[in-house]
């Protein structure tokens with residue numbers, strides 16, 4: 001109730017001259033690229049009347065309605081809705097003054113009828129009691145099935161009636177209905193019209209309705225015929241029929257269409273929006289209100305309140321997300337399990353190779369021999385030794401059966417001893433006292449260079465260069481590669497999960513018209529962003545808990561640092577993914593392009609972000625790109641926390657946090673600006 005009063009405070013007195021018109025459009029132009037959908041369009045809808053907007057398919061009716069409700073910006077001209085331009089600060093258009101039924105169904109298919117009406121009721125600030133009261137009334141009037149029925153299980157006609165119910169729910173002052181009677185049987189159609197006539201008679205309600213059933217528009221007080229983005233006739237239905245000596249409205253309109261077609265194409269005639277427009281065939285009233293001077297008169301407090309997010313809208317959107325997730329348990333489980341599966345695969349599949357077949361050619365017959373002793377130290381889980389003759393071994397390696405050959409000469413032990421004790425030895429002794437290794441370097445042999453060190457363990461010094469690697473200062477000698485990639489992979493999972501979920505959710509909602517409907521109900525882009533952020537944070541938190549359980553407890557990846565820092569960094573990376581997803585979805589219009597954008601960004605980020613290979617390997621011009629990516633410094637920071645046990649006092653750690661916060665801020669601002677520009 002408090003919020004209700006606050007909203008009422010925002011109302012400003014209507015400017016004089018416009019009180020008699022619910023909607024007033026003058027010289028409106030609107031284009032989609034080069035296509036002019038509205039050309040020099042003018043129309044006046046009197047207060048407290050039903051206005052039937054008729055016209056052939058593609059003439060611009062939906063476009064005009066979208067401009068009126070503020071879902072589309074006009075290129076030129078003036079529109080006044082209930083006294084002020086759409087989106088005027090403090091004016092509830094878009095908002096609770098409007099009831100809009102779009103042409104698209106624009107319903108959440110996983111919702112029940114009751115949940116659908118409750119969702120929009122919450123946005124309009126109705127109390128639960130009022131929502132129930134209105135719901136029961138509308139179910140009765142629109143002959144809807146049980147309110148617990150899921151929208152996806154309703155027939156096409158029933159779904160359209162639910163959509164109409166959403167528009168009627170909060171008793172708006174202006175109803176804008178885009179083909180509400182499509183797919184509805186004649187009896188119910190007549191009932192819907194009867195209801196519209198009644199509410200117009202009873203209260204100060206105005207209605208604009210489009211329909212392809214021209215005869216039903218006889219019940220309207222006024223009808224307008226559109227052709228090629230222009231209004232070509234506007235009068236009460238009886239007057240139009242009289243003018244064309246016709247007994248049906250349909251016939252009269254056919255004649256009007258023919259007359260209009262015989263005249264020159266109005267689109268070609270009308271001049272471009274350069275300020276020298278032709279006069280309209282139907283005279284308009286008065287001059288347009290001076291929008292800028294009106295805006296200038298708005299108190300800063302009103303503006304400030306208008307800018308503030310409404311928590312009830314955010315709460316309604318969050319409840320909506322959780323209800324949808326509840327109805328889609330498979331998708332919910334996938335969202336939680338996918339990161340776990342990915343990290344499990346990384347930890348299982350990346351690391352020491354196992355069961356590698358190596359051909360052993362040992363020509364030493366002496367017993368005991370150093371060669372046998374060395375071979376006995378090989379780790380047999382990693383290396384499967386196959387003893388062969390020289391010829392068989394080389395045939396095998398050429399056929400790809402073995403990934404290496406290890407060979408010892410006939411006098412290996414004695415030559416090795418000579419190498420160690422004698423001051424000067426011949427080349428023959430050096431060769432004969434060496435282990436000879438031939439490798440197939442085409443794939444699996446990354447580890448073979450470390451073969452001696454890893455697999456001969458503490459005997460490695462016997463055959464190695466006189467260099468000893470002591471216990472590492474940070475990290476461990478074992479599992480070097482899995483430990484290197486795990487932090488980056490965990491962060492990239494958080495990042496890309498958040499990007500794809502955000503992008504898909506928003507792009508689909510926009511495509512299905514749900515977003516437009518929310519905007520017209522008074523929701524603002526900032527509120528939608530916040531609501532999405534909060535609900536995604538819940539999902540991210542569970543993903544992080546599961547990821548860390550797998551990394552630290554199941555795969556025992558070492559962690560020397562603070563768990564709190566690790567969690568905060570992962571949350572921030574997830575939020576960066578959300579904000580980046582907002583940017584993609586504000587630019588891209590369909591899920592296919594969105595999918596391509598996400599997949600296209602994934603690999604460059606993985607390769608350039610220092611996730612699977614150190615940034616130091618990247619050549620110079622590219623390294624600057626790498627450092628500018630959202631994952632690079634964060635991955636470095638997470639490695640420093642986990643393996644070096646560093647805290648925020650270290651530059652490499654705080655830099656990761658700072659860069660993530662910077663990217664977040666940038667993406668959120670960018671997405672908000674793009675959304676605002678596109679609206």
Ligand SMILES: Nc1ncnc2c1ncn2[C@@H]1O[C@H](COP(=O)(O)OP(=O)(O)OP(=O)(O)O)[C@@H](O)[C@H]1O
Nearest residue numbers: 032035037055056057058059060061062063064103
């Ligand atoms: N998003 C869009 N992008 C590009 N062109 C569009 C878009 N929406 C509509 N149009 C084009 O604008 C013109 C007017 O379309 P609009 O949907 O307003 O017509 P309409 O009179 O409502 O048609 P119908 O009665 O079939 O719904 C059409 O030529 C249409 O192809």
